[in-house]
Amino acid sequence: MSYVELSFWDLALAALLLIANGVVSVWFRLGLERTLAVSALRMVIQLSIVALALKFIFTLDAPIWTILFGLFMTAAAAFEVVSRQERRIMGPLALALGAGAPFFAGLLATMFAAIAVIGPEPWYAPRYVLPIFGMMLGNALSGTTLVLDAMTSGVVRERPAIEARLALGAGRYEALDAILRRALTTGLMPILTAMAATGVVSLPGMMTGQILAGIDPVSAAKYQVMIMFLIAGSTGIAVVGAGLGSVLLLTDERHRLRLDRLAKA
Known part of the structure; x- marks a missing residue:
């Protein structure tokens, strides 16, 4: 068995569900759309940095x-x-x-x-x-x-x-x-x-x-x-x-x- 490699387009498709949350926030006037966007962006940046750091650390051992x-x-x-x-x-x-x-x-x-x-x-x-x-x-x-x-x-x-x-x-x-x-x-x-x-x-x-x-x-x-x-x-x-x-x-x-x-x- 092998895993399926994810492309950036796959991640973009998954992000559509997050956009749906933003639509819900706007529709019900929750005021959370900005928080959702910032949290999602922060998560992506943090995970990217951590992934690169771990790859570097794993290589050095x-x-x-x-x-x-x-x-x-x-x-x-x-x-x-x-x-x-x-x-x-x-x-x-x-x-x-x-x-x-x-x-x-x-x-x-x-x-x-x-x-x-x-x-x-x-x-x-x-x-x-x-x-x-x-x-x-x-x-x-x-x-x-x-x-x-x-x-x-x-x-x-x-x-x-x-x-x-x-x-x-x-x-x-x-x-x-x-x-x-x-x-x-x-x-x-x-x-x-x-x-x-x-x-x-x-x-x-x-x-x-x-x-x-x-x-x-x-x-x-x-x-x-x-x-x-x-x-x-x-x-x-x-x-x-x-x-x-x-x-x-x-x-x-x-x-x-x-x-x-x-x-x-």
Whole structure:
């Protein structure tokens, strides 16, 4: 089996569906046509640059370029975490938490996959490491964003109850326990939903791409199962790390609630 090469005309035909979305936006006066055009153009440019960069890195097969590209992806993830927060925690520690939780979780899952599961030669081969790290980082980023947003909105909403618990002698983790548990559930819900729906409601992108590229469906399914397990693990690590870290940042060493560390909504 072999895959069907796509031409630029094929991509242009596929873009007709995006134009249909623009027509819907104009028809219903949604005002999203400009956003659709900018988002589509940004996606094409970003994917083109990344494809050329990966082609260059795959050709060199040098660890230093793999590391640099991974750090660039982490920096972009940190920016996304900060920009998606309705009320973000201010300060360098908050930025470090937003970048560190997805990075550590993604790196751990990627190294586990490369060394213990797949075992390519060499184990740091960028053709395997970078795509896996990208999937781990992206999903861990989503979980981290959700848990941080749930924590900041939760402490603002339940400030009187939290301060009452603290005044009665509860520690910061005890006072924020209910909010933390809800935030962790929120952060884990997307991957739980995705695992439950995979194969029944939808065929995931990786499996679909492999099938379209001519890979045997059974082999593609094996890879997809592995990736889903890794994503679930890395997302769980990132969500827990971000949740516990946010408790520390939203309180101080004297176990006082510090809403002054939050930016305005």
